[in-house]
Amino acid sequence: MVQQERAARTREALMQAAAELFAEEGFAPATISGISRRAGVSPGALHFHFANKHALARAVEAAALAALHRIVRDAEEGHADALQRLVGAGHALLRAVEEDAVVRAGFQLVGPAAWRTGPMDLRGAWQRWVESLLHTARRQGALAREVSPARASAAVVAATVGFAALGLKDPVWISRPTLTQYWDLILPRLTPDDEPPTLTSTV
Numbered sequence: 001m002v003q004q005e006r007a008a009r010t011r012e013a014l015m016q017a018a019a020e021l022f023a024e025e026g027f028a029p030a031t032i033s034g035i036s037r038r039a040g041v042s043p044g045a046l047h048f049h050f051a052n053k054h055a056l057a058r059a060v061e062a063a064a065l066a067a068l069h070r071i072v073r074d075a076e077e078g079h080a081d082a083l084q085r086l087v088g089a090g091h092a093l094l095r096a097v098e099e100d101a102v103v104r105a106g107f108q109l110v111g112p113a114a115w116r117t118g119p120m121d122l123r124g125a126w127q128r129w130v131e132s133l134l135h136t137a138r139r140q141g142a143l144a145r146e147v148s149p150a151r152a153s154a155a156v157v158a159a160t161v162g163f164a165a166l167g168l169k170d171p172v173w174i175s176r177p178t179l180t181q182y183w184d185l186i187l188p189r190l191t192p193d194d195e196p197p198t199l200t201s202t203v
Contacts, residue, residue, distance in 0.1 A: 011049045013039040015063060016101060018056040023104035023168070027057055027113075057109055064106025064122050067096055072129050082137035083190060086130065087183050090160060093126070094174045097164045107164045127157040137190070144192045152190060159186075 017039035021030040032053055036046040050056045075089035096103040106122035113121075134149035143149070159182060167174035 007049070010039075010041055010045060014041065014046055014049055014056065015059055018053075019060045019063075019101040019105035022057065022060060022108050023101050026108055027053075057113070058116070060102055060105050061109045061116070061121065063102045064109070065125055067100060067103050068093065068106070068122060068125055068129075071096060081142065082133050082140055083142055083187065086133050086137075086156070087187070089129075090156070090183070091176070091179055093160065094163055094167070094179060097167060098171060098174050104164070104168065107161060123157060123161060126160065127153050130156050134190075141192070143190060147190055156186070 014035065018030065018035045021035055021038065030053070032043055032046060035053075035056065036043045039046070046056075050059065071092045072089050075085040075092065078088055079085045093103070097107065103122075110121045110123050131149050131153035134143060134147075134152050137143040138149060143152075163173050163179070163182075172178060
């Protein structure tokens with residue numbers, strides 16, 4: 001049992017170190033030696049747990065997607081109103097970007113990749129959920145008729161990714177006041193003119 005616990009701690013340390021380097025440098029520049037050095041283990045110990053850097057990337061992305069699923073699940077449970085769920089999840093996701101290297105790395109590990117076994121990266125999964133939520137808002141009568149859920153979801157995801165990228169250098173970009181200003185700007189555009197939003201842009 002002690003050996004299993006030690007192995008689990010080593011694996012977690014390697015994933016954390018890989019996530020930090022992927023977030024800071026990107027996938028290509030990060031090296032096995034750099035990851036193992038940051039984790040405080042030998043390259044041989046790394047290869048005991050992960051066959052190569054691709055396997056590490058798969059593990060980090062899976063953990064980032066799991067974090068996203070927890071965020072959207074909590075948002076789904078927290079509010080009946082679809083747009084309020086969107087605001088809550090948006091705040092929570094960018095708070096995770098600030099606090100969790102795995103989520104930050106998830107925003108870096110995007111696009112076509114030889115190591116990806118599933119069809120969806122973190123940005124794609126976020127966009128799919130946002131678009132689904134906007135379709136729900138339409139069914140609730142809470143989305144302006146002229147707003148396309150697909151186009152609106154793309155705009156929300158672009159803003160999210162932009163805030164996440166800018167926040168790596170300046171945390172003001174992912175602070176509560178900045179995000180509140182964003183939602184104050186976007187929510188009136190999403191809601192019907194004859195139904196002023198009764199939503200809160202904070203959580």
